[in-house]
Amino acid sequence: MERNEGETMKVDIVVIGGGASGLAAALSAKSDSNSVLVLEREAVLGGILNQCIHNGFGLHVFREELTGPEYASRFIEKFTEANIDYKLDTTVLSIEKPEDCFNIEAYNTEDGALTIEAKAVILSSGCYERTRGQIKLPGARVKGIMPAGSAQRYLNIDGYLVGKDVFILGSGDIGLIMARRMTLEGAKVHGVAEIMPYSNGLTRNIVQCLHDYDIPLYLSHTVTDIKGDNALESITIQEVDKDFKPIPGTEKMFDVDTLLLSVGLVPDTMVFETLDIELSEITKGAIVDHTYQSNIPGLFACGNALHVHDLVDWVTIESEKAGKSAKHYADDALKETRRLLTIEPLNGIRYTVPQFVDVNNFEAPITIMFRVTNKYDVGTFTVKQGDTIIQQKKARFIAPAEMESLMIKPDQLIDQTTPITIELEVKS
Amino acid sequence: MIDFTIIGGGVIGTLIARELSKYNVSILLLEKENDIGNHATLANSAIVHSGHDPKPGSLKAQLCVRGNSLYESLSKELKIPLIFSGAFVMARDTDEVETLEMLYQRAIQNGVKQVALLDPEEARKQEPNMADGILKVLDLPTTKVTYPWEIAIAALQNAQENGAQYRLNAKVTKITPLEEGFEIEINEDERINTQYVINAAGVYADELGKFVEQEMPYKITPRRGEYYVLDKKVKGFVERVLYPVPSEKGKGVLVVPQVHGNILLGPTSEFQDEKENRDNHSDHLHWIKRDSEKLAKNIPFDLIIRTFSGLRATSTYSDFYIQPAKAYPQFIHVAGIDSPGLTAAPAIAEYVVNTLLNADETFTKKKDFNPFRTKKKPFHESTLEEKIALILDDRRYGNIVCKCERVTEAEVVEAIHSAVSSPTVKGIKKRVRAGSGLCQGGYCENTVVKLIARELKIPLTEVEYYEKNTAILWKETKVKR
Amino acid sequence: MEKKSMICIVCPVGCHVTIDAQKRVTGNRCKRGETYAIEEVTNPTRMLTSTVRVKSDLTTRLSVKTSHAISKKLIFKVMEALEDIEMVAPIKTDDIVIKNIFDTGVDILATRTIPH
Ligand SMILES: Cc1cc2nc3c(=O)[nH]c(=O)nc-3n(C[C@H](O)[C@H](O)[C@H](O)COP(=O)(O)OP(=O)(O)OC[C@H]3O[C@@H](n4cnc5c(N)ncnc54)[C@H](O)[C@@H]3O)c2cc1C
């Protein structure tokens, strides 16, 4: 792709981010007759998987258990074989859509300012970690408080431990994985506190990362004070009641130099701030129909940039679909006018992705992913249109941290106007 | 012997240094921290108040109104952001309406321009997100918002460009009056001599004052103010600074649009004995929520990205204490500079240098004083054509380090080597905003750490977050135990 | 031995399995759960993932794993052994970093491709 400084480049489909999601989307978006360009700000493809050196990836897609980098490698190989264009060390700063096409502005040191015109855009820029400010931690504002993923990057990519005596707030998977990793590398992890009465991490991670190394897990606890002069010296945790209010008298103090936060991830939608895109209050990602198209025609989203996933396998599956839709869109094979049927989360369901079915483009079975609001041993998910049950599925060990999914076929719909609802029934 | 020693590198000390650098005198500014603008100057509401609030006739009233009028040219000379936001003071009940009318009179008396009382309907047209139930509004169009610590950095840089010197990590530990001038002890081991001392040490001004006063004319009791910061996505939620009607506790919790689009909610107001404690308390943060809702409705609290707090140097003297020491006319206290100290700062500098020191008579003016600070236009403010030109000139402009705030490698490297530099993660953040966005450095801190290490040729483990003993990394793994 | 409950960690499903004195396993959704429960009471093993130093343009650490699960008791010994290693790029996924570590029959393998 020869071009002069400042000259606009034309591509059918631009993929923003070359992680698990972007790679899968690009692979399925590419055909002999179209051009696809992946833009990745890091020096390598693979995204967050490169720092997730633990195993547990790929059970659904490959029927085997891989480490993050291995999972990424498989897609990177396929991707390079497919001869798809990509640019590394390239950051997208904005997308605009003045008319029919998208204008994308990206930067790197080689091309300088890249302006790209594209028919369709796939947003697969991953997510960022919630920070101290967002969860409004009280106490001294000192050095030594860091999102767990940042510490993971320092440790697994750069080879540095951020601290010696560590406490972890939040029992999400990243926190649990880091508890074990830091212990193995010579740090002392004093404990993990979780404000909920149950852990948000996968059970296997509680067993393998905490129990194996005698790291205590304090459920229904949160950090209520932070002390230190410039650098962190100690933290206090407290038990909370059912309204999450700290219970006086339950204070426990730990002398630590590091507090890792594993308190949630948020889809990174920064690059399309300039577009008038509808975002979900709950997922914080775009609101999409089953083709993963947002309210902006030609803008598709998938992976952690759409909603945060616990398993990369679901990222891959979802992104392949988004990629395929983008291809159809660029080929003009997707019907332009959408007719949206709402998928409404009811009892016990926190959100669904997609949030709509576009009945005008509903020809093959679709997967609806969703999360529940609470933890249950057994339950039944019921999909209805009005009072008519169109699908039912029993499930065990239901937890908010784990994504659930359901398949709906076009012929299951009773009509094209009655909203679809999903609810969870549990026996008490 | 140095002519002037200024103690304290906040907005007051640095602007005084700049004002003095107009004259043929030698100047040394001493700051105990490893960066300037670390204290009150770093943690405040950033408002250039109109001057409606201070008691008529007070130094606060005089210098606030004068300071406000100086800001436009100051921002041009020092190239610091300034927005002409205006402000509303909002009364919720009849008592408050009465106070508001009194404030209106006071504003006029203090010389504030363009003030007006508005009916709520009129006010709502301009601020649709104003809270419901407001009875009357005082309109203060001259209120502005600035970027406080950049003023300190810029003022010191400009002073330096005009010959002034400064030292970081230089804590004044003792002051001894001599027959001629003073001896200043730095970090308990080094001594220098000076003709004049300017005491601009913020909350510590009273402790330094004790070295020259038989009986201290003021005592400083820090008053803490805590804040929430909303992400710049909220830009446009309000255009103006929203104030409640002040009470005996002070100005109260405000809603303040910031120069980069963020919004501040706060501050609280709590006296404390310690001069360092800047902790955040969850119940205090609760009050902020409660009180800010009295000013604006539908505040998007889910866009809170951080909390912080600052200490006002409130003194027992009811006004700014800007006076020579009782027995030593060459020692000037610039103390008790709480709100509206930021607003008044350029006027305070003028007052100290012109009025108290009578500089025009005592010293000669520099012929080649250059009031303009050297500063390149930030990448994020540049047009596409300018960006292309920047990158052609230096490829490192093409490497985006912080995508939230659109900061490039070239700018980080320049900040590391800048004239008034503090090559720490936060020092860089203060200068180029890398890490100020939604992810709060979650992504870019890693790169900033590496760039600092590379540029200073130090190991990664020596890169500090901010103050002493704040290295980000503990140790390298996989090196023989 | 009494009945023992545990959570199967072979895969992310995390079945709650129970093993009794006769080594009869219940609660598992697949065969691997049974093997796991029996091993867990006889010789518990774990996969170990870590890093070693690497000379390359892209990164300073290479991610590695054990080719099979190793005895829990060996984990810290293996971690120590990894400190002695320095690899040089190019490296491909599955390249052997240490062969047959501590005579366990288990290799340490690279899990990432580093081309240069
Ligand atoms: C710490 C952690 C541990 C996990 N552990 C497991 C596990 O054990 N098992 C499992 O199955 N799943 C796990 N997951 C989940 C799974 O790995 C992720 O959900 C998945 O890899 C996300 O892929 P993605 O492509 O959506 O995001 P990412 O991998 O984050 O990719 C996004 C890419 O976009 C790039 N990018 C972002 N913005 C821009 C821009 N403006 N311009 C250019 N490029 C940009 C980024 O650099 C990045 O490479 C884990 C996730 C995390 C975060």
Ligand SMILES: Cc1cc2nc3c(=O)[nH]c(=O)nc-3n(C[C@H](O)[C@H](O)[C@H](O)COP(=O)(O)OP(=O)(O)OC[C@H]3O[C@@H](n4cnc5c(N)ncnc54)[C@H](O)[C@@H]3O)c2cc1C
């Ligand atoms: C919560 C809050 C909100 C405010 N809001 C506003 C507002 O909206 N508008 C407004 O106009 N004003 C406001 N103010 C007031 C304004 O911020 C201050 O008046 C101003 O920043 C004071 O600057 P300074 O230089 O005197 O103090 P500082 O910035 O505190 O500087 C003093 C410096 O002296 C140094 N120092 C102390 N002791 C020594 C020593 N022994 N040796 C060497 N150095 C020493 C310190 O390290 C420090 O850097 C607010 C203040 C606070 C705290």
Ligand code: SF4
């Ligand atoms: S029993 Fe089978 S399905 Fe259940 S956790 Fe173990 S391996 Fe997974």
